[in-house]
Amino acid sequence: MNWLPNAALAQLNARALMLKKIRNFFAERDVLEVETPTLSQSAVTDVHLHCFKTSFVGRNISDKPLIDGGVPLYLQTSPEFHMKRLLAAGSGCIYQVSKVFRNEESGRFHNPEFSLLEWYRVGFDHHKLMDEMQSLLTLILECGTPTRCTYQEAFITHLNVDPLTAGIEALKLAGAHLQLGEVLDNETDKDTILQLLFCIAIESKIGQTAPCFVYDFPASQAALARINQDDPRVADRFEVYYKGVELANGFHELNNSQEQLQRFQADNLLRKTMGLAEMPIDHRFVACLDHLPNCAGVALGLDRLLMLCSEQAHINDVLSFNIENA
Amino acid sequence: MATYSTSDFKGGLKFMLDNEPCVIMENEYVKPGKGQAFSRVKYRKLISGKVVDKTFKSNETVEAADVMDFDLAYLYNDGEFFHFMNNDTFEQIAADANAVGDMDKWLVEQDICTITTWNDNPIAVMPPNFVELEVTETDPGLKGDTAGTGGKPATLSTGATVRVPLFIQIGEVIKVDTRTGEYVGRIKK
Numbered sequence: 001m002n003w004l005p006n007a008a009l010a011q012l013n014a015r016a017l018m019l020k021k022i023r024n025f026f027a028e029r030d031v032l033e034v035e036t037p038t039l040s041q042s043a044v045t046d047v048h049l050h051c052f053k054t055s056f057v058g059r060n061i062s063d064k065p066l067i068d069g070g071v072p073l074y075l076q077t078s079p080e081f082h083m084k085r086l087l088a089a090g091s092g093c094i095y096q097v098s099k100v101f102r103n104e105e106s107g108r109f110h111n112p113e114f115s116l117l118e119w120y121r122v123g124f125d126h127h128k129l130m131d132e133m134q135s136l137l138t139l140i141l142e143c144g145t146p147t148r149c150t151y152q153e154a155f156i157t158h159l160n161v162d163p164l165t166a167g168i169e170a171l172k173l174a175g176a177h178l179q180l181g182e183v184l185d186n187e188t189d190k191d192t193i194l195q196l197l198f199c200i201a202i203e204s205k206i207g208q209t210a211p212c213f214v215y216d217f218p219a220s221q222a223a224l225a226r227i228n229q230d231d232p233r234v235a236d237r238f239e240v241y242y243k244g245v246e247l248a249n250g251f252h253e254l255n256n257s258q259e260q261l262q263r264f265q266a267d268n269l270l271r272k273t274m275g276l277a278e279m280p281i282d283h284r285f286v287a288c289l290d291h292l293p294n295c296a297g298v299a300l301g302l303d304r305l306l307m308l309c310s311e312q313a314h315i316n317d318v319l320s321f322n323i324e325n326a
Numbered sequence: 327m328a329t330y331s332t333s334d335f336k337g338g339l340k341f342m343l344d345n346e347p348c349v350i351m352e353n354e355y356v357k358p359g360k361g362q363a364f365s366r367v368k369y370r371k372l373i374s375g376k377v378v379d380k381t382f383k384s385n386e387t388v389e390a391a392d393v394m395d396f397d398l399a400y401l402y403n404d405g406e407f408f409h410f411m412n413n414d415t416f417e418q419i420a421a422d423a424n425a426v427g428d429m430d431k432w433l434v435e436q437d438i439c440t441i442t443t444w445n446d447n448p449i450a451v452m453p454p455n456f457v458e459l460e461v462t463e464t465d466p467g468l469k470g471d472t473a474g475t476g477g478k479p480a481t482l483s484t485g486a487t488v489r490v491p492l493f494i495q496i497g498e499v500i501k502v503d504t505r506t507g508e509y510v511g512r513i514k515k
Contacts, residue, residue, distance in 0.1 A: 108355070183380075183382060301359075
């Protein structure tokens with residue numbers, strides 16, 4: 001029976017050093033380290049995120065009816081909702097290093113359980129947060145100065161199509177040379193087409209020599225970001241790519257409870273049409289949003305960061321034990 | 327008919343696409359943090375031998391292919407069919423020239439080959455990685471040459487042509503790697 005770890009033991013040192021640098025980075029900036037729950041009674045509604053579900057069978061902790069004698073609990077896919085409740089309560093700037101859990105995700109860059117660094121800066125917008133993140137990335141990766149481009153510029157440069165104005169047919173035409181076949185030809189959802197084209201034709205091209213920040217994502221992919229004040233076609237959201245790896249996702253955080261609730265409800269409606277289970281909306285989170293200070297936040301995948309730091313080709317090479325070995 | 331979902335995809339999985347059985351060579355799971363997941367697959371079409379890339383949306387399904395591999399001993403070629411036998415059950419199977427393709431030049435009597443069938447019909451024949459064949463034709467070489475650069479062409483008993491070192495003579499038996507078609511060594515009698 002093989003009981004040995006996946007990662008070489010040197011990777012444990014590399015990870016410890018990375019975490020130490022991260023904690024120093026935030027200590028120098030007076031950002032408070034916090035812990036929030038891994039288990040929650042509510043869950044993320046995003047149609048592309050799949051929660052692990054379990055059940056608490058002790059004292060009844062909820063006013064909702066029990067299901068099979070217990071209270072359903074979900075493992076967090078990100079600590080975002082709880083961290084924003086701390087921000088709304090007046091915590092000031094905070095960060096967290098935590099384990100998050102995403103079902104159905106396993107591959108070269110995915111393990112269903114992984115480590116996330118998430119931080120929030122009160123008074124920052126997403127541009128100011130990108131500046132800070134640039135400092136952190138150059139510190140950890142010892143890389144060149146990151147570049148920036150809008151989502152629109154990335155598509156125009158690499159696919160010669162404007163993702164904000166193009167219709168579905170124009171996007172399919174722009175991607176025709178990629179020879180993707182039915183997966184592109186038969187798709188009827190514009191965001192899925194954009195994500196496919198981005199994955200195949202853009203992700204592998206940008207951020208090859210230094211990390212690349214892509215910002216101003218389409219408003220239809222706003223998630224928990226604000227819609228841009230000057231251009232309502234885009235959201236104040238950014239992502240970071242380096243050597244073909246998606247490293248981080250950040251927002252100038254939406255702080256309008258009504259708008260957020262509508263997005264969650266729209267997600268659940270979409271889930272219903274897709275035959276997916278509707279998820280219990282986190283009403284405590286929604287309620288906190290009207291008290292959320294103006295802030296920006298970002299989540300950074302630490303296992304992938306470590307892969308890039310130590311030049312490892314597979315996430316398994318930086319995990320003590322991957323899911324198949326756990 | 328059985329189906330496979332993208333979550334079943336892995337190297338070696340056999341499935342049907344465009345009415346042709348295919349085998350997955352590589353599968354890469356791709357998913358934006360916020361967005362649709364895809365499987366990028368490299369597969370080989372088992373009849374034409376073509377290698378193709380295809381992207382699937384996560385949870386898409388494909389039909390399973392009724393494809394099986396058998397390890398069988400090569401018997402003989404009757405001019406039309408190549409005959410193989412299961413050494414345990416003595417059952418025989420005949421593959422046509424299409425299934426054998428250009429592998430006929432590596433078929434040695436009694437060698438164990440892998441025969442791939444689809445709906446019980448042979449569609450591909452893989453010889454062993456190494457075969458031993460007699461040299462039937464080659465120019466006389468100089469003594470003292472070592473297996474290094476250069477060499478000369480040699481025709482083998484099955485009609486295959488490989489480059490061999492200059493010291494190899496007609497009538498000698500050599501070992502060849504069938505995957506690369508390269509000379510490996512001389513078999514001393």
